[in-house]
Amino acid sequence: MKTSDLTRRQAITAGVATVAVAILPGCDDKQVDTETNTSTDTQTATNTQTATNTQTATDTEDETNTKTNTATNTDETTDTNDCTSTSDNIEGPFYISDAPVRSNLDLYNDDGVPVTVSGKILDAACLPIANAVIEIWHADPEGAYDLTSDEMQYRGQIATNASGEYSFQTLVPGQYLNGSQYRPAHIHIKIWVNKTQRLTTQLYFEDDPYNDIDPFIEDDLIMTCPTDKDGTKTCQFDFVLT
Ligand SMILES: [Fe+2]
Numbered sequence: 001m002k003t004s005d006l007t008r009r010q011a012i013t014a015g016v017a018t019v020a021v022a023i024l025p026g027c028d029d030k031q032v033d034t035e036t037n038t039s040t041d042t043q044t045a046t047n048t049q050t051a052t053n054t055q056t057a058t059d060t061e062d063e064t065n066t067k068t069n070t071a072t073n074t075d076e077t078t079d080t081n082d083c084t085s086t087s088d089n090i091e092g093p094f095y096i097s098d099a100p101v102r103s104n105l106d107l108y109n110d111d112g113v114p115v116t117v118s119g120k121i122l123d124a125a126c127l128p129i130a131n132a133v134i135e136i137w138h139a140d141p142e143g144a145y146d147l148t149s150d151e152m153q154y155r156g157q158i159a160t161n162a163s164g165e166y167s168f169q170t171l172v173p174g175q176y177l178n179g180s181q182y183r184p185a186h187i188h189i190k191i192w193v194n195k196t197q198r199l200t201t202q203l204y205f206e207d208d209p210y211n212d213i214d215p216f217i218e219d220d221l222i223m224t225c226p227t228d229k230d231g232t233k234t235c236q237f238d239f240v241l242t
Pocket of ligand 1: 092139186188
């Protein structure tokens with residue numbers, strides 16, 4: 001274990017096809033029963049477009065997300081998705097803006113299960129959304145969030161390519177105690193389209209024993225992740241924004 005890991009964990013007491021990257025600015029869900037989370041983010045996204053915007057997001061545990069359809073569509077269609085809106089999910093208190101632009105979050109020589117998550121971002125008509133920005137954050141394999149280091153471990157942001165595709169690599173997050181029970185492994189996700197925050201949610205793993213008791217999980221957010229011969233999980237998940 002590296003010194004930085006120790007420092008971080010001590011501080012925590014209580015990111016398919018080639019994917020274009022964007023430049024954006026980033027649970028102890030332990031407190032979600034009583035907590036109101038407020039975050040103010042200034043984001044600059046650069047992909048095939050350059051834009052600057054200031055966005056303010058205020059989320060509570062009840063997770064009321066404003067969804068404004070400002071999608072940019074390509075000419076492709078996807079006929080394998082029913083285009084049912086992806087459920088939102090609580091943001092939790094561990095979101096940090098300005099995460100590094102990177103699709104590989106497995107950078108710290110931690111022991112864990114490698115996982116690749118890939119898919120598309122689609123609109124209500126099943127049309128892929130290009131240049132959508134996906135922010136990713138999750139606990140390390142031991143269940144701790146990096147809230148202090150300059151590395152911003154297990155945090156990143158990527159953008160969909162012209163076909164609406166995304167992909168990132170990381171390690172399966174650890175479960176962590178939330179009040180009196182453990183939360184299942186989960187990956188936090190926030191999606192922006194045309195400078196508008198469109199979805200805040202979490203992705204879960206189908207084989208997690210804590211899925212059945214988690215108060216926040218939604219069935220449509222549980223990924224199917226077959227394990228390759230080399231032990232890597234490969235998850236496919238399409239987000240539908242309506
Ligand atoms: Fe969390």
